[in-house]
Amino acid sequence: MELEAIPGVGAKTAAALRELDDPAATVESGDVAAIARAPGVNEARAARIARGAIRRRHGDDGRVLATDRARELYREAIDLLRERTVTDYAAKRLETFYPSASASRIEEAQAFAAEATDREPAPAVREALADCAPLSDPPTVRVRDRCLATADAETLARAEAEVPELSVETVEDARDVSELGRSYASVIVLDESFAGLDVEGDVSVRPDALENPAETVPERLLAFFAENRERLEAAAAVHEAAAAAGDPVSGGDPDGESDAGTDPPVETDRLRDALSRLDDDGTIAGDAELDRLTAAVDDLDAAVSTAASVADDRLREAIRERDVTIEGTDFLSLVEQGARVDSLLDRELADEYDAAVDAAREHLADALRLEPEEAELAERVFGGDPSFPVDHDESAVSRLRTELSAARDRRAAKLKANLASDLGDLREPVEQLVRDALELDVELAISRFARDFDCAMPEVVDPDSSDPGFRIEGGRSPLLDVDFAAVEPVDYAVSGATLLSGVNSGGKTSTLDLVALVVVLAQMGLPVPAESATVERFEEIHYYAKSQGTLDAGAFEATLRDFGDLVDGADGRLVLVDELESITEPGASAKIIAGILEALDDQDATAVFVSHLAREIRDAADFEVAVDGIEAAGLVDGELRVNRSPKKGHLARSTPELIVEKLADDRGGEFYGDLLEKF
Structure with a gap:
């Protein structure tokens, strides 16, 4: 695969990706953590690269989210999912789900989401996930020996x-x-x-x-495992917690294809045993012989100094406890020969000196826990000409240090080679172990989303199917600023160009938001907050939010230009528009909206226009415009009572009409009656 062919990957990024072991396979897998190990590629960038690779694989070159409001709805949907993740990886990985017009991509994502929604988000698993993170590459280890x-x-x-x-x-x-x-x-x-x-x-x-x-260079492999010890142990804990909860990690991959096996890719006990033999700095741990040799080398100088002090103390005590008598002729003879204290020691305290040296040798061997062959070398450290304080042979110390260091290095090299051999078999399995644990967090986030918002997997149909447009039953929007349990369910279905009428604050805008959210999630391949839903696979989603006030001439012209581009080849598009009439005078707005709806109807587009001018637009259009209404039951104690599900083929009454009707009933009189007849 040519890396530069992936949308969003230029020459510089492609060069970084080629630093990976198998860049094409890694990018193609959609594994955000693996892609992020390329130099200079963070997880957010890796998610965009993975998304680009998915698009390329499915020939998905379109841009479904065509307007700012449509993109806002997508971000809100992603945020709802991200709020249910534990790891940073999962939060980034969710970015690879996007509204697609490709049937194969939607099916792929749905397969992943269907397995995810079957998972039980057990608290113990989520707790174990808290310490889980992608593996990292350690700094290069310099080996000097x-x-x-x-x-x-x-x-x-x-x-x-x-x-x-x-x-x-x-x-x-x-x-x-x-x-x-x-x-x-x-x-x-x-x-x-x-x-x-x-x-x-x-x-x-x-x-x-x-x-x-x-x-x-076994140090390379050992450094990798030492660097990632906590991540590996956390991933092992995730697998164990999931198995204990009766929902073992399946070993699925990011593209929805799962492994039928439920055992982790590596035995967690074996992994922990191998890690217990490794220190945090990549050196060998838990080997008594290596620890002994390492300590002997490190403590050699201190042990020699202490051993010499032991000898000095023994000799000093011997001198204190006996009288040393030297006759005059012997003293003169020794002086004439240039005798020193060591000569006197050799003559008068030879046995005591030998005992002191033996004590020094014994202390040195004991302090360093030397083996017999090593102790023989240690004997040469003490035992030269008698002296006080007792001296040692530095060359013998150097030879002993060399032998101990060589033995230590041989032992370490052997243990490193053995451990690297054991860990070498685990290198790829632990990659999968961690990947599966992180992917589990993605699955659990989708599962929690589906459970929290009573979601169902929608049916996504082809544009030329017998059931185009959208149909939502029991839909409840999680975007409303109320507790989700208090949200009233909405049933709504549209095929073709439709006007949606209704009272102020009756839920017209929230209905548009629900429609947009359901369609966006459906084309992401994810479950939607409804009892059931069928959604046409739209090529583009155009959602225009309510304008804030009347536009000036320039902005009005730009808006009309946008709608002119919209109706130019609008096949396969979903168009949602909220109160377009606010951009200019009501009379002109009705005519403009009627013209837009005529163009959309000619192209069999699916459109919902929220408007308070439904009657005027219907009168201005040259075709029979479908009008749906969110019907108000009336005013009760000043509160508007509304049936939130739009009623098909019904022009809903406005809030002023309801108030006039209430006054006519309450107060009577010709004035209110005449006003009511004008509606």
């Missing part, structure tokens, strides 16, 4: 690009390799021409080293 070596310039460039964790050295012959063996704890030669090389040090010839990064 190992290097790669090659005599080939092309191999050198490839190794530097593919294994930035290690130094890559140029060698020409065995002598160069031997020198590297003295400088590095481990040397990996990439050229097969060096096979059979016999040099000192840990040197291996591995032409396939670049193909096996887990063996060559």
